[in-house]
Each structure stands twice: as structure tokens, then as C-alpha cells.
Amino acid sequence: MSNLRVRSAVSPLRRRVLDAEGAFVPAVLPTVDGLVAEMRPEEPVHCIRPAVLAATAAEFVAAFPGDTLYAVKCNPDPAVLRALWEGGVRHFDCASPAEIGLVRQMFPAAEIHFMHPVKARGAIREAWARHGVRDFVLDSAAELAKILAEVAATGVAGSLGLVVRLALPKGAAVLDLSGKFGAEAEEAIALLRAARPHVARLGVAFHVGSQCLEPLAWRAALGIAGSVIAAAGVAIDVVDVGGGFPVAYPDVKVPALGAFMAEIEAGSEALGLPGARLWADPGRALVAGGGSVVVQVQARRGDALYINDGVYGSLADAGGLGFRFPVRCLRADAAANARAFRLFGPTCDSADVMQGPFWLPEDIGEGDWIEIGQLGAYGACLRTGFNGFDRARIVEVSA
């Protein structure tokens, strides 16, 4: 007998939406309150606001002094990708063949960049030969050899772009990304020198960590990139300042986007690379605000609300990371006074808890719906089928 535990597959988010009587609800609804009145949903409903996504993307694209690459992992939903394209995003940071295939299928003219530093050989071949991807990230000599071998095998290596991901010291970001990827300075210098003769474009990249509230982090990282570039002594065509741009959660004050751009401009000017192109690959900052999830309270016990979504669904970051997402009770006559609640998810695992505190009306109870905001990023894409709670719907709302 095998001891393997089998997890159920995650059901795709269901787009066919029916009302309580089983009749079709239009795919785009005017408001979330209207959606609840019409559907009275007992499963989590992901709400996408295409207008908000397009406007947020347009703001970032206009503010960033280079190319904006959307980090697809953050939310690969086609409605989200369409809205970002609408907002002017033409470059995509992809990490897997599935992401690359999706973007290429939706936008034949998109510029796709393969930004995962460790790739399967077949994934490199598929990206290069089938989807026309030309830019690849690496952080080791082994990965450099792998990319060069796979690309050379196709016989059209002339347009290759390689970007060396630098390691950064642990910073102040809420989600530290310094431990897993990135070449230390000495190795990065060797990689840049080794890669230069093989490429049409050579770059350096870094990621300061996700939800980084400190604009100076980009200035400091650009300083590290500058030392590596100077020591390598090779021409550099691209400097990728990564993602990590923050969004507002309750009680979190976020500097204006302009403050981040000012540090990036100052830091990149100090590099003295007038011909180099800047890239950024934001995820959270582009899509968090354009998505929410509507959940229903199934039971109340004191200050604990048992809801139909949790850390194995779209609320992973509210669990271990303790993110406090904005919440809104969707009952018009709910009490005006709020009190602090913690939330329990639907699975039987006692780790399925979100401590918050989440401030909700003091009379909230079973059957009430709550809209949880800022969940366009790292929400729906993290769902699992654990414990069979794999069902959720998705709708677009106009306001």
C-alpha cells in the first residue's frame, strides 16, 4: 500500500454564473452588491474590475521610465491580462511554459520574457522555438550553459537576450525574496563576462522583495547593480528593477508611486549607462486593487467568523503572513459599530485561520456576505483543492 496522500485537482474558476433559481446572470455585473442580491452565492466569488486594472496599468506604464513587464504569476486570469493590455502593458514576465503559452495565445504581438532563473530544458526550447521568446534570466553558470545549448540547437541564436539576476541582501520588504535566487557579485561578474559574446542583449536584474514600502531600496539595489556592472566591464543593454511595488492594506501607509520612480530614475542615472533600457516587472501593484473575493459567513462563534474561503483558497497571505485585507460587510442594514474578528477558513485544518484583526459590523452573522479587497494579486491563483473546497466562481464587475 502506498502512503501517498492524493490531493484533489483544483477546479477551474467557473465563469458560468447562475442566480439562486438557476437562471443565467450576465457575465459582467454593475456592482458587487448587485451580484450578491442576484446570485446569493454560497461559494467564493472572485470579482474582477477591468476598468480599475486598466487604469492602474496605464498609471504605472506612464510613470515608469522604461518597459513595464507584468509578472503573470500574480494573476494569470485572461480577463486580467486583457484589462492590462487595454491599459498599455505590452511586455510580460513569465515563469513557466503555461504562462508563456497563455500570453502568446492571447496577444500574438506581446513581448514575452522568461524570467525564472531555473528552467527545464524543454521549457527553454518551447519558449524560444515555439513562442518566439528571446529574453531569459539566469543566475548560475549551469543555467547559462543550459540556455546556450538549447538555443544553439535551434540554429537561430542571433537574437538572444540574457539577464543576470543579482542576489540582494535581505531588505525591508514584507516578503523577502533574497534567499532563493540571485548570483552574488563575484559570480554575477563572471556570468556577465561569459554571456556577453553570445547575446544581442545583456542585462542585470534584481528583486527587492514583494510589498516593499521603502523607495530607497531600489536606489540601494541599483547601487549594487552598478558595482557589478563596473567590475564586469562589459556593455549592458538592460537594467531590470524587478517588482515589489507595494499596495495599501489597512493601516499600511504606502508612499506615492512617484517616490519609487524618483529613486529609480536617480539610481539608474548614477549608473551612467545612457543606452541601457530600464525594465520593471510589477505584479501586486498592477492587479491587487482590481480584484476582490466575496465570501459568506457560515457560522459565528464570538469573535470568530467561519467563512467559505481560507488559506487553502484565495486567502493564503492572510494566514501565515498575517496580511490584513480590507473587508466590507455586504448587508445594507448591518450595525454601524465595528468590532475586531478573526476568520476561519472552510477546511478542517486548524492552520486555516486568518488572525486579522478584521473590523466588521458587531452584528455580523451566519449568512452575511463579506467583500475582501486587494485580492487581485496572489488570490485566485493560489487556490488549492484541499479538503474538496475547490469551487469558486469568477465575475467581472463594472464598479
Ligand SMILES: Cc1ncc(COP(=O)(O)O)c(C=O)c1O
Ligand atoms: C522575478 C519576479 N518578478 C516580479 C515578481 C512580482 O513581484 P511583486 O508582485 O512583488 O511585484 C516576482 C514575484 O515573485 C518575481 O519573482
